Amino acid sequence: MSKQGYLLAIDQGTTSSRAIVYRASPKTMDVIGRGQHEFKQYFPSDGWVEHDPEQIWQTTLQACQDALEQANIKASELSGIGITNQRETTVIWDRKTGRPIHRAIVWQDRRTSSLCKKLKADGLESEIQKKTGLLLDPYFSGTKVQWLLDHVKGARARAEAGELAFGTIDTFLLWRLTEGEVHATDITNASRTLLMNLNTGEWDDELCKTFDVPQSVLPTIKKNADHFGDVSAALLQKGETASDKIPVFAMVGDQQGALIGQGCFEVGQMKSTYGTGCFALVNTGHDIVHSEHRLLTTVAYHIESKPVYALEGSIFMAGAIVQWLRDKLGIIQQAAETEPLAEGVPWDQSEQLIPAFTGLGAPYWDPDARAALFGMTRDTGRAQISAAALRSVALQTRDLLKAMADDGQVVDELRVDGGMTDNAWFMQALADMCGHPVLRANTAETTVRGAAFLAGLKAGIFDDLTQIQRLCTSKGKFIPELEKDAREQVYARWLAAVEKVR
Numbered sequence: 001m002s003k004q005g006y007l008l009a010i011d012q013g014t015t016s017s018r019a020i021v022y023r024a025s026p027k028t029m030d031v032i033g034r035g036q037h038e039f040k041q042y043f044p045s046d047g048w049v050e051h052d053p054e055q056i057w058q059t060t061l062q063a064c065q066d067a068l069e070q071a072n073i074k075a076s077e078l079s080g081i082g083i084t085n086q087r088e089t090t091v092i093w094d095r096k097t098g099r100p101i102h103r104a105i106v107w108q109d110r111r112t113s114s115l116c117k118k119l120k121a122d123g124l125e126s127e128i129q130k131k132t133g134l135l136l137d138p139y140f141s142g143t144k145v146q147w148l149l150d151h152v153k154g155a156r157a158r159a160e161a162g163e164l165a166f167g168t169i170d171t172f173l174l175w176r177l178t179e180g181e182v183h184a185t186d187i188t189n190a191s192r193t194l195l196m197n198l199n200t201g202e203w204d205d206e207l208c209k210t211f212d213v214p215q216s217v218l219p220t221i222k223k224n225a226d227h228f229g230d231v232s233a234a235l236l237q238k239g240e241t242a243s244d245k246i247p248v249f250a251m252v253g254d255q256q257g258a259l260i261g262q263g264c265f266e267v268g269q270m271k272s273t274y275g276t277g278c279f280a281l282v283n284t285g286h287d288i289v290h291s292e293h294r295l296l297t298t299v300a301y302h303i304e305s306k307p308v309y310a311l312e313g314s315i316f317m318a319g320a321i322v323q324w325l326r327d328k329l330g331i332i333q334q335a336a337e338t339e340p341l342a343e344g345v346p347w348d349q350s351e352q353l354i355p356a357f358t359g360l361g362a363p364y365w366d367p368d369a370r371a372a373l374f375g376m377t378r379d380t381g382r383a384q385i386s387a388a389a390l391r392s393v394a395l396q397t398r399d400l401l402k403a404m405a406d407d408g409q410v411v412d413e414l415r416v417d418g419g420m421t422d423n424a425w426f427m428q429a430l431a432d433m434c435g436h437p438v439l440r441a442n443t444a445e446t447t448v449r450g451a452a453f454l455a456g457l458k459a460g461i462f463d464d465l466t467q468i469q470r471l472c473t474s475k476g477k478f479i480p481e482l483e484k485d486a487r488e489q490v491y492a493r494w495l496a497a498v499e500k501v502r
């Protein structure tokens with residue numbers, strides 16, 4: 001088998017669809033073409049967030065076409081395609097026409113919170129946590145599927161008659177790419193639905209009953225590096241022949257994609273991604289570790305015979321706080337301005353921002369908490385608020401590390417990626433608040449690279465994970481500079497302030 005080839009990887013994210021073409025070999029992973037398109041966010045009601053699946057499809061297809069054009073290769077020259085995606089976001093479509101019955105309900109959407117509260121009141125959370133590793137929160141897909149089947153006219157009857165298909169974004173894209181031929185998902189995406197049993201890696205009858213989801217709508221669950229289906233070259237590029245087919249060789253949820261893209265294949269290795277939100281995953285190996293501190297247990301990846309698991313801390317607001325400084329407070333014009341602004345602000349600044357704008361995620365899972373800015377003085381201005389905002393992301397990460405350590409997962413360094421990691425002041429604050437070295441990845445595109453690595457593995461370009469790990473180096477290391485006493489003092493003040501907003 002050839003040890004080099006071209007790979008196309010798609011990253012369908014919350015705010016944009018991206019695609020990258022790589023020239024890959026066991027020693028190189030060169031980006032030779034890119035495409036990226038943003039799409040519209042719909043907020044039809046307080047706490048509701050929707051995407052138009054047609055826009056998701058069109059922007060993804062356009063990104064693939066642009067990446068191929070920039071790479072200046074023919075689609076038929078590709079050795080394989082990998083897909084990674086925003087997780088939990090839920091679509092239901094008609095199997096015959098391929099048309100969605102409603103807009104996609106996005107992971108951030110809180111519309112099913114009363115349904116979750118009811119299931120909690122019925123005493124179901126601990127059993128559900130044991131089976132799925134997740135909590136009863138609107139974040140996950142299960143209650144979103146139930147909502148769609150109950151609120152779109154005629155949907156439940158059509159689902160029961162086998163006319164409808166459910167999918168997270170990976171599944172929807174695969175359906176469209178294979179022109180309605182394949183209805184499949186991968187185990188990492190399936191593990192975020194509340195419908196998959198983590199112990200078996202299969203859909204669970206009882207869970208489907210609890211969430212009132214007929215099994216007829218569910219896709220087949222596959223491993224992460226697998227032959228998912230074939231895409232016609234003509235779909236990706238004008239002038240190509242329809243009968244030339246390119247295999248989809250990988251699918252993986254985006255945070256798991258970043259874990260792979262960072263080469264975290266050893267137990268105890270952790271990555272933390274700072275995009276819109278922040279998602280920290282620590283590899284726990286073949287053990288399913290159930291958190292006692294409200295972290296999630298999830299599938300990290302399934303490549304060989306047994307799945308590898310991870311503990312995950314999910315924070316809903318990270319880079320989104322910087323967007324708030326820009327769009328709502330208007331104290332910056334661009335995210336990068338926070339770096340020079342924060343520079344002179346001392347570690348013991350009096351201002352503290354608790355960014356519970358949409359409640360708090362892990363480890364608090366408190367949807368009713370609301371944001372607050374404490375400790376302002378006459379001197380408080382743009383600089384102090386910017387520093388407090390960036391520090392709040394570092395302190396939330398410290399919360400996650402503490403929960404992980406309390407669950408027996410002690411990490412000794414953080415591998416980081418995502419838009420916020422461009423900010424060197426934030427990187428240093430993260431090292432200082434967490435007391436661990438912070439390693440910035442050698443590429444900003446770790447998520448999409450993870451999907452490409454998996455596709456390359458199935459295509460035979462890489463022999464094993466060791467080869468992949470060698471390609472994952474860092475381009476900067478930030479060592480804690482703040483004394484331990486000072487660090488603990490700041491953290492104690494943070495914990496006290498968090499209590500005030502709950």
Ligand SMILES: Nc1ncnc2c1ncn2[C@@H]1O[C@H](COP(=O)(O)OP(=O)(O)O)[C@@H](O)[C@H]1O
Pocket residue numbers: 013014015016274275276277318319320321322323335336337338339418419420421422423
């Ligand atoms: N230099 C910077 N300093 C602080 N935040 C930044 C900086 N650059 C980008 N960001 C933040 O990072 C986020 C974008 O990162 P990205 O990884 O592209 O996110 P996503 O994949 O969730 O869209 C935005 O929320 C933005 O506010």
Ligand SMILES: O=P(O)(O)OC[C@H](O)CO
Pocket residue numbers: 012013014015085086087088107254255275276277
């Ligand atoms: O699309 P992102 O990068 O904001 O990631 C979203 C997460 O997958 C949600 O669980």
